[in-house]
Amino acid sequence: xxxxxxxxxxxxxxxxxxxxxxxxxxxxxxxxxxxxxxxxxxxxxxxxxxxxxxxxxxxxxxxxxxxxxxxxxxxxxxxxxxxxxxxxxxxxxxxxxxxxxxxxxxxxxxxxxxxxxxxxxxxxxxxxxxxxxxxxxxxxxxxxxxxxxxxxxxxxxxxxxxxxxxxxxxxxxxxxxxxxxxxxxxxxxxxxxxxxxxxxxxxxxxxxx
Numbered sequence: 001x002x003x004x005x006x007x008x009x010x011x012x013x014x015x016x017x018x019x020x021x022x023x024x025x026x027x028x029x030x031x032x033x034x035x036x037x038x039x040x041x042x043x044x045x046x047x048x049x050x051x052x053x054x055x056x057x058x059x060x061x062x063x064x065x066x067x068x069x070x071x072x073x074x075x076x077x078x079x080x081x082x083x084x085x086x087x088x089x090x091x092x093x094x095x096x097x098x099x100x101x102x103x104x105x106x107x108x109x110x111x112x113x114x115x116x117x118x119x120x121x122x123x124x125x126x127x128x129x130x131x132x133x134x135x136x137x138x139x140x141x142x143x144x145x146x147x148x149x150x151x152x153x154x155x156x157x158x159x160x161x162x163x164x165x166x167x168x169x170x171x172x173x174x175x176x177x178x179x180x181x182x183x184x185x186x187x188x189x190x191x192x193x194x195x196x197x198x199x200x201x202x203x204x205x206x207x208x209x
Contacts, residue, residue, distance in 0.1 A: 028161050029180065037183050038157050040114075044187040044194070045150050048078060051197045052139065056209050060139060064203040071200050072139070073132035074193045079146040081130050085186045086149050088169060090156070093179045098166040105176040106168070113174065113181055117188035120195050124173070153183065 029037075052060075052075055063070045069077070116122070136142035164179040171177050177185065200206065 029157075029164060033180060034157060037180065037187075038154055040184060040187045041150060041154055041157070044190045045147075048075075048146070048190050048194045048197075049143065051194045052143075055139070056207065058207040058209070059201075062200065062203075062205075062207055064200060064205065069132065069196065069200075071197050072142075074197045074200070075139070075142055075146075076132040076135055077126060077130055078190050078193045079142050079149075080132075080135065081189055082146055082186055083149045084130065085182055085189075086153055089179050089182050093167045093169050093182070094162055094164075096167060098163055099168055100163075100166045102168050102176060103165060103178070106178045106181060109174055109177060109181055110184060113177075113184050113188050117185060118191040118195060120192065120199070127172075153186070157183065 052071060055071055060072045061070050136145065162179075164183075167179045168176050169179075169182065171182075171185070174181075174185075
């Protein structure tokens with residue numbers, strides 16, 4: 001006859017094994033997710049900086065129409081949005097309680113962000129907090145701010161053990177997004193307005209130098 005202790009031990013071990021099989025193995029990023037986000041942020045940073053490299057002061061301030069943004073304004077919008085989203089992630093989202101029960105709400109939105117945000121055929125009005133107001137005195141100051149924020153994001157993504165897939169914040173268009181998707185959104189948003197910068201350059205009145 002088996003002792004009550006051995007019976008109890010067997011039950012505990014069985015319960016532990018069942019828990020291990022049914023619980024998520026980890027909430028940290030996979031290597032593929034980590035590499036993808038870092039590569040995308042590096043790629044979109046390179047594109048943005050290339051688009052404003054060598055732009056003269058006249059080209060920087062040129063507006064195709066009073067209601068259209070100049071390259072300076074597009075660039076300011078990128079830099080300000082970059083910092084705003086990074087602070088949203090690091091200072092709000094990741095300090096809020098994890099909510100893994102929301103994961104189903106964000107399924108498939110990685111691809112949606114990467115496809116839809118850079119698509120310039122769909123217009124959107126910038127929220128007031130991100131509207132350009134001349135926050136940076138020079139192009140160099142703007143670039144320094146953008147590069148510092150993007151470097152902080154990439155450094156965080158390289159080493160973090162945080163559960164980015166379990167922290168969420170609402171977006172006006174995409175509704176619930178997890179923290180990882182907000183990083184992708186930052187890159188995609190920069191890509192969208194880098195394309196806008198290239199559109200400014202195609203205007204017939206764009207300064208030659």
